Amino acid sequence: MMDRRVFVKAGGLALVSLGVDPVFLTRAAYATGRGERAADRKKILVCVFQRGAVDGLSMIVPHGDGLYYQERPRIAIPRRGNPGGVIDLDGHFGLHPSLAPLLPFYRSGALAAVHAVGSPSTTRSHFDAQDYMESGTPDIKSTADGWLNRQLQHSRSHENTPFRGVAIGPHLPRILRGDAAAIGIGQLNAFDFRGPPGARERMITAFRDLYTGDRSSLLATTAEEGFEAIKMLRAARAAMRGPAHGAEYPTSQFGRSMAHIAQLIHADLGLEIAFADVGGWDTHINQGAEQGQLANRLTDFAQAIAAFMTDLGPRMADVVLLTMSEFGRTIAENGTRGTDHGRATVMLVMGGPTRGGHVYGRWPTLSPEHRADGRDLAVTTDFRELFSEVLAGHFGTADISAIFPGYARPSERGLGVLG
Amino acid sequence: MRTRPPKLAIVIALAQCLVASNETAVAQAPPTAGETERNRVVHLLNRIAYGPRPGDVDRVLAVGIPKYIDQQLHPEQIPDTTLERRLGEFQILNHSPSQLARIQRAMLAEAQRHAERPRAEPTARPAQDRLRALVKEFQTLPVLRAVLSERQLYEVMVDFWTNHFNVYMGKGHERVFMPSYLEETIRPNALGTFEELLVATAQSSAMLFYLDNYQSVAPGSRPPQARRHSTNTMRRSTDPPDSPLSQLQRRADSIRARQAARFPTGLNENYARELLELHTLGVDGGYTEQDVVHVARIFTGWSTRVNRGGPMVFLPWAHDSGGKTVLGRVFPPHRGMEEGLELLRMLADHPATRRHVSAKLCARFVNDTPPRECVDEAAEAWERSDGSIREVVRAILVSDAFWDEPNRAAKFKTPLEFVASAFRILGADLDPLPDLATHVATLGQPLFWWGPPNGYPEDQASWMNAGSLVRRFVFAQMLATGRLPGTRSGLDATVPLGANREVLITRIERHVLQDRATPHTRRIMREQSSTIRVPATARAVILSLALGSPEFQRQ
Numbered sequence: 001m002m003d004r005r006v007f008v009k010a011g012g013l014a015l016v017s018l019g020v021d022p023v024f025l026t027r028a029a030y031a032t033g034r035g036e037r038a039a040d041r042k043k044i045l046v047c048v049f050q051r052g053a054v055d056g057l058s059m060i061v062p063h064g065d066g067l068y069y070q071e072r073p074r075i076a077i078p079r080r081g082n083p084g085g086v087i088d089l090d091g092h093f094g095l096h097p098s099l100a101p102l103l104p105f106y107r108s109g110a111l112a113a114v115h116a117v118g119s120p121s122t123t124r125s126h127f128d129a130q131d132y133m134e135s136g137t138p139d140i141k142s143t144a145d146g147w148l149n150r151q152l153q154h155s156r157s158h159e160n161t162p163f164r165g166v167a168i169g170p171h172l173p174r175i176l177r178g179d180a181a182a183i184g185i186g187q188l189n190a191f192d193f194r195g196p197p198g199a200r201e202r203m204i205t206a207f208r209d210l211y212t213g214d215r216s217s218l219l220a221t222t223a224e225e226g227f228e229a230i231k232m233l234r235a236a237r238a239a240m241r242g243p244a245h246g247a248e249y250p251t252s253q254f255g256r257s258m259a260h261i262a263q264l265i266h267a268d269l270g271l272e273i274a275f276a277d278v279g280g281w282d283t284h285i286n287q288g289a290e291q292g293q294l295a296n297r298l299t300d301f302a303q304a305i306a307a308f309m310t311d312l313g314p315r316m317a318d319v320v321l322l323t324m325s326e327f328g329r330t331i332a333e334n335g336t337r338g339t340d341h342g343r344a345t346v347m348l349v350m351g352g353p354t355r356g357g358h359v360y361g362r363w364p365t366l367s368p369e370h371r372a373d374g375r376d377l378a379v380t381t382d383f384r385e386l387f388s389e390v391l392a393g394h395f396g397t398a399d400i401s402a403i404f405p406g407y408a409r410p411s412e413r414g415l416g417v418l419g
Numbered sequence: 420m421r422t423r424p425p426k427l428a429i430v431i432a433l434a435q436c437l438v439a440s441n442e443t444a445v446a447q448a449p450p451t452a453g454e455t456e457r458n459r460v461v462h463l464l465n466r467i468a469y470g471p472r473p474g475d476v477d478r479v480l481a482v483g484i485p486k487y488i489d490q491q492l493h494p495e496q497i498p499d500t501t502l503e504r505r506l507g508e509f510q511i512l513n514h515s516p517s518q519l520a521r522i523q524r525a526m527l528a529e530a531q532r533h534a535e536r537p538r539a540e541p542t543a544r545p546a547q548d549r550l551r552a553l554v555k556e557f558q559t560l561p562v563l564r565a566v567l568s569e570r571q572l573y574e575v576m577v578d579f580w581t582n583h584f585n586v587y588m589g590k591g592h593e594r595v596f597m598p599s600y601l602e603e604t605i606r607p608n609a610l611g612t613f614e615e616l617l618v619a620t621a622q623s624s625a626m627l628f629y630l631d632n633y634q635s636v637a638p639g640s641r642p643p644q645a646r647r648h649s650t651n652t653m654r655r656s657t658d659p660p661d662s663p664l665s666q667l668q669r670r671a672d673s674i675r676a677r678q679a680a681r682f683p684t685g686l687n688e689n690y691a692r693e694l695l696e697l698h699t700l701g702v703d704g705g706y707t708e709q710d711v712v713h714v715a716r717i718f719t720g721w722s723t724r725v726n727r728g729g730p731m732v733f734l735p736w737a738h739d740s741g742g743k744t745v746l747g748r749v750f751p752p753h754r755g756m757e758e759g760l761e762l763l764r765m766l767a768d769h770p771a772t773r774r775h776v777s778a779k780l781c782a783r784f785v786n787d788t789p790p791r792e793c794v795d796e797a798a799e800a801w802e803r804s805d806g807s808i809r810e811v812v813r814a815i816l817v818s819d820a821f822w823d824e825p826n827r828a829a830k831f832k833t834p835l836e837f838v839a840s841a842f843r844i845l846g847a848d849l850d851p852l853p854d855l856a857t858h859v860a861t862l863g864q865p866l867f868w869w870g871p872p873n874g875y876p877e878d879q880a881s882w883m884n885a886g887s888l889v890r891r892f893v894f895a896q897m898l899a900t901g902r903l904p905g906t907r908s909g910l911d912a913t914v915p916l917g918a919n920r921e922v923l924i925t926r927i928e929r930h931v932l933q934d935r936a937t938p939h940t941r942r943i944m945r946e947q948s949s950t951i952r953v954p955a956t957a958r959a960v961i962l963s964l965a966l967g968s969p970e971f972q973r974q
Contacts, residue, residue, distance in 0.1 A: 052871070124692070124711075125702050127873055162885055170863025171876075172884035183885040186863075191889060193896055199956075203963065206947040207892055210964055213939030219883070219969050226885035226892075279870050284631045284689040335685020336634040341692070373708065 041318050042158050043395055046261055046274045050325035052282035056345030058294055060113045060359060064092035067366040071332040075287050084290030093359045097290050098298035101306035105350060112356040112417050114386050116344040116364050118327055118379035124341040129326035133383060134175035136404045145178025148273050150403045152180035155395060161270030162229040168257040168276045176275055181225045188260055192230050236267040247311035250303045254278040258308040285338040320352035320394045328377055331366055342376035347386060352394050355419040393418030461933045462827045465974040466784050467491055468571030470840030488816050492809050494570035502567045511556040511598055516728030519595040522550050557598055558856035558866045565839035576609040579783055582874025584620045586629040588867035593625060595728045597867055600625035613806040614767035621763055624729035630690035633722040635715060637739035638685040691715035693872045699766040701775030706746060713743040717759050767806055773798040784815050786826050787878040793820035828973040831879035834862035836974060837891060841898055841966050844931050862890050895967035900959040924961055931965040940968050
């Protein structure tokens with residue numbers, strides 16, 4: 001990546017005299033100040049956002065809590081032992097049968113769940129809650145960047161390639177926006193100019209020159225990251241291959257997203273943080289139980305993640321996969337065999353130093369006196385506590401207040417999810 | 420790499436824009452008073468239109484900016500024959516919701532038959548193919564209208580409201596509901612009053628289905644069918660249990676019981692919450708969680724005939740007839756559907772709604788973070804005009820903020836704006852039913868396919884990243900080289916390759932970049948084409964750079 005650093009440095013110096021916005025300077029200074037000290041096998045964090053507020057009570061089912069069946073006469077997962085019944089984990093919690101592909105990872109200790117996790121903000125707006133979970137600053141809307149981007153700004157362990165921060169899809173989500181470079185990419189194999197190699201090379205050169213001089217340094221830097229990404233992908237494409245270890249991804253959009261992330265990891269393109277969205281969780285109506293709408297979404301979710309973990313195999317020792325969702329859903333089913341917006345939900349942590357095979361978090365119980373606003377599963381773990389623990393335990397991030405401003409971890413040991 | 424046979428032709432009439440006139444343009448002409456007015460027109464056309472077509476700037480200059488704005492605010496008075504002729508090719512516009520529902524039912528039956536057949540046997544699925552083709556046509560409509568319509572501001576507003584009142588076509592029956600939602604709910608009200616638009620969306624099958632209100636019922640209410648079922652069961656309970664009649668009746672009862680188990684039994688808050696948060700007051704509009712519940716109770720019984728393609732129905736048995744209180748206003752009991760309409764009227768005229776929607780309109784027309792004065796002026800116009808969208812937009816277009824120099828070219832185009840403006844600037848003449856929707860989708864904006872209820876974002880931060888820029892460069896290259904999938908350009912006929920290269924560059928600067936090219940961009944277009952011997956290649960490079968330039972990404 002020497003050419004990139006040299007380029008950015010030269011570009012930065014040239015533009016300083018013209019007066020440019022500080023974002024560019026931050027990126028340039030950062031890019032030039034990087035060392036080469038990182039080890040070969042670098043740590044990677046993959047975040048999966050279940051947009052739309054997943055019903056955590058259906059993913060990790062509190063089947064030992066009697067109120068669960070009482071409050072959900074038509075959408076509860078059948079008791080264990082029954083057809084389509086819950087897969088018991090510890091006598092109290094159980095897995096939705098659609099999540100069965102994840103069971104081996106739970107049993108082997110690679111997968112942990114954290115229940116009753118959520119935001120201190122009480123908003124039940126999808127968009128505000130997503131915004132807070134992505135900015136990492138609940139109830140503060142003015143935060144400019146996302147917490148994954150702040151982690152990229154903070155970390156010095158990876159070389160600065162355009163693939164350090166990647167979101168699968170055409171949009172760069174709020175969580176990855178900020179001063180550190182990050183890219184939104186859909187189809188890896190279509191990410192290039194068209195035509196024979198000579199023509200494609202000419203287009204890159206031409207556009208590179210064009211954007212070098214743009215008055216908005218942010219646009220110039222962003223474009224440069226794009227050109228660099230094209231070049232790296234060209235070099236890597238020949239070596240790219242299908243999934244390893246017999247992994248089979250579902251043909252869904254989420255399946256493709258996870259397969260793309262695995263490819264980027266296999267290709268050693270410098271990936272540090274990857275992000276994928278998976279939607280369809282806003283089950284206000286006909287949520288279903290062991291079968292139905294939510295079950296189908298969970299099947300896809302579990303199959304894609306299981307394929308990813310199989311695909312990476314031993315490499316998962318360096319990769320942590322973290323799932324999140326903006327809030328949970330009502331404890332009681334609503335009038336349309338669905339659930340409305342609630343508070344706490346469940347998040348999964350897999351790979352790397354995860355101490356799996358356990359459901360973490362303080363269980364608030366479903367009893368009415370312990371509910372949030374008398375109706376919803378109470379939040380007993382601030383999402384920032386879990387996210388901080390992942391950053392500290394996986395990346396060794398020491399200064400959590402730089403990632404989550406105004407937040408301090410309640411204890412060094414934390415939840416104990418990562419060993 | 421994806422290659423597809425060119426299905427349909429786009430003839431790019433560059434002749435008009437690039438080589439029609441006889442003089443050699445002078446690139447270094449000093450700015451004059453006329454130039455300033457020209458710049459204002461270019462700005463106007465980049466905001467209230469999907470960019471200029473060849474000759475548009477001169478036409479607006481001839482009419483004058485104030486009169487042009489006024490014309491655009493009265494689209495019903497603007498002839499639009501070219502577009503209307505083209506719309507005749509769209510079969511989707513001749514399909515009623517009930518017809519679409521019939522096709523969907525046939526498709527489901529087909530899928531059922533398909534599932535029952537042995538795997539090896541290939542089966543034709545005409546209904547599925549037909550519905551898919553109609554959906555693709557429908558996704559093409561907004562692009563074609565953006566490119567061809569003379570009523571540009573109107574189309575911009577339709578796009579704005581389509582996102583403000585977003586409905587996701589990927590959800591179940593929305594394939595059936597969406598076409599009439601666009602044609603009969605959004606479009607007729609796009610420059611009317613906000614209240615009528617709000618009421619129309621609230622009563623649309625598309626919205627009732629998308630945000631689940633069609634199933635929201637008063638807790639404990641039972642549909643008439645279910646009540647009949649229980650009385651019948653009681654009456655027959657004395658029959659001998661083993662008689663054939665009794666067995667038949669029991670089977671019928673069990674079917675009815677299964678049906679009854681699927682009836683909704685209570686509230687669904689989905690629409691109520693998004694109505695307050697997104698459609699009207701805004702998330703900081705001062706409502707409480709209890710307001711959400713009471714709004715949901717007010718809309719109980721607002722439903723639709725889902726399997727028949729609508730229309731909206733009010734189910735008195737499902738309505739919660741108790742009293743409610745929303746934002747401090749008391750809604751007395753037993754008002755039926757009327758209280759929902761009263762609530763919508765109250766929300767439409769609420770000060771928080773005025774500011775929330777005005778701020779979104781200012782963000783669309785002025786700047787991603789619009790100045791407070793712009794929002795103030797728009798909200799005042801709203802109050803003055805009783806919520807006339809036309810007057811609110813007019814207030815924004817005459818505001819100082821709209822014309823302020825820092826706000827010129829300050830917005831990053833969405834994929835729809837980028838694609839439409841590229842076709843327009845080249846004077847593209849689109850052949851029947853071009854696959855325009857695919858191009859917009861490839862750049863990240865599959866139309867009518869945004870899942871969450873907040874609609875596609877409008878701000879630069881959402882659309883500008885390294886990946887999206889590269890996709891735009893590739894689009895620019897493919898358009899400029901005549902290899903856009905599904906299209907074929909007439910560049911050779913319209914831009915003679917023998918033309919002097921300097922003339923070509925100057926014309927592209929003038930007509931494609933509307934004199935907004937920076938000295939750097941001009942220099943790079945010259946430099947990068949100077950060493951290319953093959954004229955067609957040089958032309959492709961120059962035009963690619965122009966369409967992919969930073970200048971052309973902004974509006």
